[in-house]
Amino acid sequence: AADALAQVMNDTPRGKLKVTAPVTFGSYSLMPLITGFLRDNPQVEVDLHLTDRFVDLVEEGYDAAFRIGPLGTSGLTARPLAPYRLVACAAPAYLMARGTPQKPADLERHECLGYAFSSRPADREWVFFQGTVSYKVRVASRLLINESRALMSAALDGFGIVLGPQDFLRTALASGELLRVLPEFEAPSRSMHLVYTANRQRTAKLRCFVETVLGRFGPV
Known part of the structure; x- marks a missing residue:
């Protein structure tokens, strides 16, 4: 029973998800996805930070970031999205x-x-x-x-x-x-990607968020 409960908790998105995105994209394209994601996952909180500066996910503790434009070499997992x-x-x-x-x-x-x-x-x-x-x-x-x-x-x-x-x-x-x-x-x-560190992908909240983003903004 304990193993079954642990599996359910691991598969249920929960906790705070810290995300960053460019200001215009975040304000006018991303918000419907965020609110829909929260409605579908009542145990998740989203801390969305909109900025046009380059954000270091590891140093600043973000789970995921939307990047518009060419990607440099960073060691992050990058999922291509539809062009901006x-x-x-x-x-x-x-x-x-x-x-x-x-x-x-x-x-x-x-x-x-x-x-x-x-x-x-x-x-x-x-x-x-x-x-x-x-x-x-x-x-x-x-x-x-x-x-x-x-x-x-x-x-x-x-x-x-x-x-x-x-x-x-x-x-x-x-x-x-x-x-x-x-x-x-x-x-x-412009090319657009969702990036995140590989170790954070293990959390149910990020896995679910990535799936939601790819369903809405994934490449055609």
């Missing part, structure tokens, strides 16, 4: 005043709102795809911001073209407050 898709869009007022770009090279003559990272230089080169052909554009960003909501605010104000996460911009695009530009071209996407 971006779209380029602008307010109707901006497009009325400055014209609508017809090809990626046209962006060189437009105000392009830049996202500034604390850990790496701002994205000055935007890449678009049409089939297997890629188009790299060196954009000029007079306004650099390190927060997605502020970038969208500048775009909504008609100041320029923003390249941002599809999930984050979906509502503004659906309402017509922002219009997608270059729809014939595929906007760039």
Whole structure:
């Protein structure tokens, strides 16, 4: 009976799960998964920390982290997820005043709102795809911001073209407050992974969380 009880306790997700994720992804894409996970696992607590800085899982005691962009060599277990898709869009007022770009090279003559990272230089080169052909554009960003909501605010104000996460911009695009530009071209996407240390995978709470994440964000 004691062995059976121990097995049940080992298989039942319980305890605190400490997770970190980038701010925009965590706020607009991850939250429905987190709340659903908690509803399905009433004995689990989630401590979710949103930050765009690089987090050391071992030193800071995290169970798992979402990483967007290329992975370095870290010794962590990394599970690939679906790419983090971006779209380029602008307010109707901006497009009325400055014209609508017809090809990626046209962006060189437009105000392009830049996202500034604390850990790496701002994205000055935007890449678009049409089939297997890629188009790299060196954009000029007079306004650099390190927060997605502020970038969208500048775009909504008609100041320029923003390249941002599809999930984050979906509502503004659906309402017509922002219009997608270059729809014939595929906007760039970034690789995304869920990473964790191998020894933590033994816990039921993390195993269940990994399965939930792969079910929602796993590669197609």
